[in-house]
Amino acid sequence: MKKTHRYILLFLAIIINALFLSGCWDQRELDELVVPFIIGYDYANEEEKEQPDDRYLISAGFPVFYEDTLKKYHVDITSGSLDGEVINRRNTHFGEQIIQGQLQIVVLGEELISNENIMELTDILSRNPAVKGAIPMAVSAGRAADMLNAPVKQYPNPGIYIQMLIKNIRRTNFFPTCSLFESNRHIISNHTAPLLPYIVQKDGNIMFAGSCLLNEGKRIEHLDREETEIAVMLRGIRSRGMITFDVIEDNKIIDQVTFEGMNKRKVDVKKDGDRYIFNILIKLSGRLFERKKNEPVIDHKDFIKLSQKSLEDLIRKRAEDFVAKVQEEYGFDALELGMEIKGHSREKLSKEDIDKIIQESEINVEVKVQIENAGGKI
């Protein structure tokens, strides 16, 4: 082949490639896109239904980028029989194309999640590769739509506020976060009930008020703040937080202190015949954050030791109460032991098997507190 022929062929190839530039089919103008960053799931009330068969109501919070608009945040509420139908209908009253890739948070209405399986509700998100698996989820007291519309004083919109709240809660409180992927992993791989944070509206604010256990993907139990902290520690959800407690010496309260630190869990599994024995060790390590009595810590040579012991006793008592509740009242795996059980059994265990093991096993709790320092004051 002559050199000129090669150049002609190369030129033709470039022209054909340019014509076939695949980006042409997938190109989208930025101005024509809208990016929801929070969505809420609820049941549709009669007056909210667009069609009689509609079941779900999906609210989506969008930032508005246009300059001359009254609001910079818009919540679109649309009903449908399935998520896909809602999205389809939403497109009929939305000028821009909706992009799901930037979704930051999913809020599930309390009533809906009490009756519907979370995996079925969020199937559209798990199926869409544009939606990240790390997207966090929360259960709202009342309807999610109301939560998305709630006025928040110090933030531009509730979407950003809830997102920040959930992102940081594990760094400041012994509270759980649960992403879409973690929830699916608990249900499918571990046969464990996911623990989702529970948010409420109070005095014009959106705030955390504990958590929710979702047995078989449905909300079954609401845990208050104290139970949530213990559940987080028992499940080994790594977080940081503060606990205020009384320091006890010879059955007498000698002081009140605040501990600040992080938690870890270690589980030891044994089998006595067919019966499982779980020894859960909760480890707390951190510092003495506050002390009521204005006395030097070194004045009492055993003060740190006593503080550790008092906190250990307190956490152990609460943990034992929670374990008893799980075994006697709930009857399902709320302690994230499913994975341990499956790892130690050569039989293929179903959810029912795991639940039965949880109910019948011996679960012991040990707590070890390590107070490393007492801050900048002696």
Added chain:
Amino acid sequence: MSYTITSKQLLFTLISSMLGVGILSLPRVTAEAVGQDAWLAVILGGIIPFVSIWLSNKVVSRHPGLSFAAITEMLAGKWAGKLLSAAFVIYSIIASAAILRVFTEVITMFLLPRTPILVKIMLGLAVSAYMTSSGIKVLGRLNEFLFYVLLPPLFLSIPAVVKFADLHYLMPVLNNSLTDYSKAAFTTGFAYSGFETIIVFAPYVLKKKETLKAAVMALIITITIYLYAVITTITVFGSELTQMFTWPALRLLSVSEIPVLERMEFVAIIAWIGVAIRPASNQYFCAGLIIKDVFGIKSLSKVVALLYPIIAAIAWYPKNISIAIRLSDFVGMYSLILGTALPLLLLGLSLIRGKGRARDEKNT
């Protein structure tokens, strides 16, 4: 044979032939077969390619200086030899098309959902055709260069592993029957398909003594990368959840976020495009080279141009992703059969002919 490759280039060419799109679905197929023991299926799956590599090297080393097409014709006779070459050509064409189609499906899902499949196939194949027509030396160098492109996407899964991996998901170990493990080893066929190309590439290696070592090293590197992909995916998702994702190795990248990059799966896919095109190009090259040798065509480019519409049509044929996956499964099985039966047959013929020749020489 006017062109040669170094043993190092053979190593990267074989890795490139095996390592492409199969890695993305490998955790799912192995977890479906043997659950938490999926990693064992990866190791067992490497046995057949190892046997094939050994046999192929034996065949090629007994006939130095001859290409694959020439070896088959010399050992099996003119027409039977051409038939054996044809079997390899058909396999390579289908394998190239299947790899390209699966590659296109991933691109469709993650990057270009609205672009017609045919356009993506034609563009991907155009790149392959260009690589292929440049000859074995360029292909060898590209395979080596693109191997290093693969490494950064592999490490992108580390944040997810550090944050979420749990070794309990690999327990209990050895909890399946021997039959299950054997079946599982076969299910890895598509992931390992490409090892059989050694019989085509080996005759071009400069230092023949290093061929086997390079090929075995290529297999070990591939097994190691596959093990990494399978173990990381299963320790994060658990074997049950792994089975629910079409491309679990990619999904793994979406479970954690790192600052600045945020969505790591898209970064990985962009880097991976260059990686995934290599096995299709290598198979394309094998088909083109064998046809060129069998028919005595001087220009490889002409054969490549001739094959282009055929491969594009086969890649375009599957109507949906499940048919595309079935096609890739078929390629996996075909590669295992072809990769072992063909060199075994050729070695058998070579031994028989060798003995005959020795007897003739003795009689003379």
